Amino acid sequence: MQSFVKKYSIFLMLYIVFQPILDSITGLMMRLNMDVTFGVFIRMIVMAVTVFFLLIYLILNLDNRRGFTIIGYFVLLALMSVINLYINYKTKTLFVTSLEVTTLAKSLYYPVMLLGYFFAFEELAEDRIINRFFPKMIFYAVNLISIIMIVAHFTNTSFSSYSYYKLGESGWFFAANELSAIVSITFPIMIWYALEKIDDLTRTYYWISIIVAVYSSLLIGTKGSLIAIVCSICMGLLAAVIQLFRRNSNKKMIATLIGLLVVTLGGIFVAYPMMAVSRTAELHTEMVKYKKKQAKTKKGITKDQEKYIKTNKTVSYLLSGRTIYFENASHNFHKATPAQKIFGMGYATNFKKVKNAKLVEMDYIDIFFQFGFLGTIVYMAPLIYCLIYLIGTFFRKFKHMWSFKWSLLVASVALGFGMALLTGHVIEAPSVSIYFVSILAYAMLNARIFLRTDEDPYTLGVEK
Secondary structure, X not given: OHHHHHHHHXXXXXXXXXXXXXXXXXXXXXXXXXXXXXXXXXXXXXXXXXXXXHHHHHHHOOOOHHHHHHHHHHHHHHHHHHHHHHHHHHHOOOOOHHHHHHHHHHHHHHHHHHXXXXXXXXXXXXXXXXXXXXXXXHHHHHHHHHHHHHHHHHOOOOOEEEOOOOEEEOOOOOOHHHHHHHHHHHHHHHHHHHHHHOOOHHHOOHHHHHHHHHHHHHHHOOHHHHHHHHHHHHHHHHHHHHHHOOXXXXXHHHHHHHHXXXXXXXXHHHHHHHOHHHHHHHHHHHHHHHHHHHHOOOOOOOHHHHHHHHOOHHHHHHOOOHHHHHHHHHHHHHOXXXXXXXXXXXXXXXXXXXXXXXXXXXXXXXXXXXXXXHHHHHHHHHHHHHHHHHHHHHHHOHHHOOOHHHXXXXXXXXXXXXXXXXXXXXXXXXXXXXXXXXXXXXXXXXXXXXHHHOOXXXXXXXXX
């Protein structure tokens, strides 16, 4: 059993680097109009094995009080899920079993994998060499995404990020929003890895991968990826400037890193007018003007279009019109039964036709409508605990938070929580949540060791 725990812990770490391959195969299958995708199938199998891994790990650590808490949590989560399905089966106008069960399975991916990664990292904490593989796996995964994006771009085989505008590219990845969220969450870790690896001028070639990643990310054309890249570089720049004024720092090397960060950031601003994301902002303004003009004609516009043009222009652009879906879902929730309000309305609240089933695509809001008041508290408990714990660590160890490791880990976690609201497709999308929960688990492990020993766990970092 102990051998299985060790080997599976290593597998979970290596599993990260295979995510882009799963997603590109999934994109191909979606292009061929296949209903059951390879990526979803593999991820569900891994989730099932991870449940078994957690059970074995907890059995081997029965003296650990946390084990009973975690078992209790999963029992509560399972009970809540069954009640949710039963209530909606009895209540909803149209209950599509395949949609409800698939959505619930995808939702459960995050808590299972978060705890799986936390215990996997804890199992490997004594092995310094293995622990250094984590940032490397993220670095390799993002490079693989960049390669796929660029090959798709130059072979003219990319999906369009915005099919109705024919703007932006998502490479061989089907969902541009999910790809944007992946880039947003992982880019700070990539910068951390590159900055740590560049310990002399002969190793600045690591920055080439950053430039390629920036280029491929900007091909997507989404505002989320642009915001995340700029925020990540600014966080790295802030950390570098603070380190420059500290004693015993290699000022020449830090100055070089600052130069790389500044040039990269400047390049993004210079290139912005030529990016797809700048054009989508212009088209959004043009579309609002067109709808307002159309509203004055005899043909008029739909109620949803009317809501869209009446929303603040900046808000409607940032939220991509999701306020309309929010109002519709909120209306359905208001009319829901007390049981549905407590345990949730399942997939896309209440709908009479499958084609009318629309998510708000803002994770926290979708989670609330899906799981209700009580269900949301249970479902979000691990994330809330991690967030509070990491915020506490940040302020208690504030002066230590400006190394490249800590500052960019903080940036990655913050972007994960932020993008869950802005772009959605983070917490409840297995292809994205795998990155988010692994980084979150890694940050939690570092924070726990730091607070317990009062020493920064330098052995958990980038291998020099």
